Amino acid sequence: MVIDYLLRATHGVQGLQPYIPGKPVEELQRELGLEHIVKLASNENPLGPSPLGKAAASGELEGLNWYPDDVGFRLKQKLAAHHGVTAEQITLGAGSSDVIDMVARSFLGPGRNAVYSEHSFAMYAIYTQAAGAEAKIAEPLPLIDEMPYGHDLDAMAALIDDDTRVVFIANPNNPTGTWLTEAALYAFVESVPSDVVIVLDEAYTEYVTEPGFPDGVKWLGDFPNLIVTRTFSKIYGLAALRVGYGLASPELTAVINRVRHPFNVNAVALAAAEAALDDHDFIARSVANNQAGMQQYLDAFADMGLDSIPSVANFVCVEVARSGTALFQQMLQQGVIVRPVANYNLPEHLRITIGTEAENAACIAALKACLT
Numbered sequence: 001m002v003i004d005y006l007l008r009a010t011h012g013v014q015g016l017q018p019y020i021p022g023k024p025v026e027e028l029q030r031e032l033g034l035e036h037i038v039k040l041a042s043n044e045n046p047l048g049p050s051p052l053g054k055a056a057a058s059g060e061l062e063g064l065n066w067y068p069d070d071v072g073f074r075l076k077q078k079l080a081a082h083h084g085v086t087a088e089q090i091t092l093g094a095g096s097s098d099v100i101d102m103v104a105r106s107f108l109g110p111g112r113n114a115v116y117s118e119h120s121f122a123m124y125a126i127y128t129q130a131a132g133a134e135a136k137i138a139e140p141l142p143l144i145d146e147m148p149y150g151h152d153l154d155a156m157a158a159l160i161d162d163d164t165r166v167v168f169i170a171n172p173n174n175p176t177g178t179w180l181t182e183a184a185l186y187a188f189v190e191s192v193p194s195d196v197v198i199v200l201d202e203a204y205t206e207y208v209t210e211p212g213f214p215d216g217v218k219w220l221g222d223f224p225n226l227i228v229t230r231t232f233s234k235i236y237g238l239a240a241l242r243v244g245y246g247l248a249s250p251e252l253t254a255v256i257n258r259v260r261h262p263f264n265v266n267a268v269a270l271a272a273a274e275a276a277l278d279d280h281d282f283i284a285r286s287v288a289n290n291q292a293g294m295q296q297y298l299d300a301f302a303d304m305g306l307d308s309i310p311s312v313a314n315f316v317c318v319e320v321a322r323s324g325t326a327l328f329q330q331m332l333q334q335g336v337i338v339r340p341v342a343n344y345n346l347p348e349h350l351r352i353t354i355g356t357e358a359e360n361a362a363c364i365a366a367l368k369a370c371l372t
């Protein structure tokens with residue numbers, strides 16, 4: 001008898017569209033036999049891992065036979081000092097997506113809903129759907145707005161109802177790179193009923209140099225329903241290790257930790273993250289590289305007559321006025337991997353991670369070659 005296991009899955013899983021990751025370098029190398037590939041598809045740090053993090057990771061290898069510290073005591077102490085919070089306010093995750101998933105699994109389910117914006121990070125939809133909850137998706141800001149495609153906080157607020165349990169906000173947002181100002185975001189957080197959990201996803205915050213850009217961590221004392229998520233995957237350059245965290249009130253933290261998998265953050269990741277937090281020089285170099293690279297793209301887009309979505313993150317979404325997916329395929333032939341974003345309802349955009357100057361130049365050259 002052939003069993004259709006999908007029909008046996010929960011309603012939420014049956015309707016799930018799995019996450020589409022950036023194309024791995026090795027896969028393209030296998031397909032095209034190319035030696036040199038430029039990958040600018042997953043918003044990773046082009047300068048490599050934090051050197052302090054990498055050294056600490058190597059130092060852990062002798063102890064791989066031991067389970068890691070389940071509570072992540074040392075990393076929590078470090079994070080507590082870094083952010084001015086207590087260890088009881090910290091949830092460690094295998095990437096910040098793990099923490100976001102813990103919130104979804106704790107608060108969402110059939111008969112409940114989550115509110116988020118159109119064009120926001122794909123995992124909000126996936127975790128909401130997996131939990132069997134309803135997704136209430138707010139229209140983005142219109143193209144005439146100074147923040148086109150950005151989160152429309154009024155539209156999001158209007159969708160919150162008695163069944164809303166979670167609101168997801170990314171600041172800055174992926175894939176758009178758009179952002180929310182301190183005053184607007186604070187007013188929104190204040191307006192959300194205190195029994196609705198707000199996930200403020202700050203995966204890219206360390207890259208932002210925009211004056212007046214909010215730091216949600218400062219608001220934790222005001223809002224027991226707020227959880228701010230951060231990651232070591234982006235500016236710290238530790239994406240392969242999968243480590244991130246959430247900061248919230250002790251009450252909210254205690255609830256979501258009920259669904260945390262035991263030993264969810266491995267020992268190598270714990271040690272590397274702890275060391276990377278002190279890597280101020282690397283962070284400063286990464287920010288400087290990002291700013292220069294962003295300007296390199298903006299100049300090239302102006303030169304090519306292309307528009308892009310305003311971004312303060314380590315990536316930029318460019319409008320290519322044709323199928324982004326087809327252009328992505330063409331650029332692969334040139335050995336450049338970028339990210340098509342049709343699955344984010346942006347079929348005529350490509351998202352490009354800011355790389356090193358040479359990587360950006362290669363990407364710009366490939367884009368030019370494919371567009372002419």
Ligand SMILES: Cc1ncc(COP(=O)(O)O)c(C=O)c1O
Pocket residue numbers: 042043094095096097098121170172173174201203230231232233239242243244
């Ligand atoms: C907005 C946003 N949040 C969260 C994440 C999750 O990252 P990680 O699970 O590696 O911490 C990403 C990854 O791309 C992201 O873009």
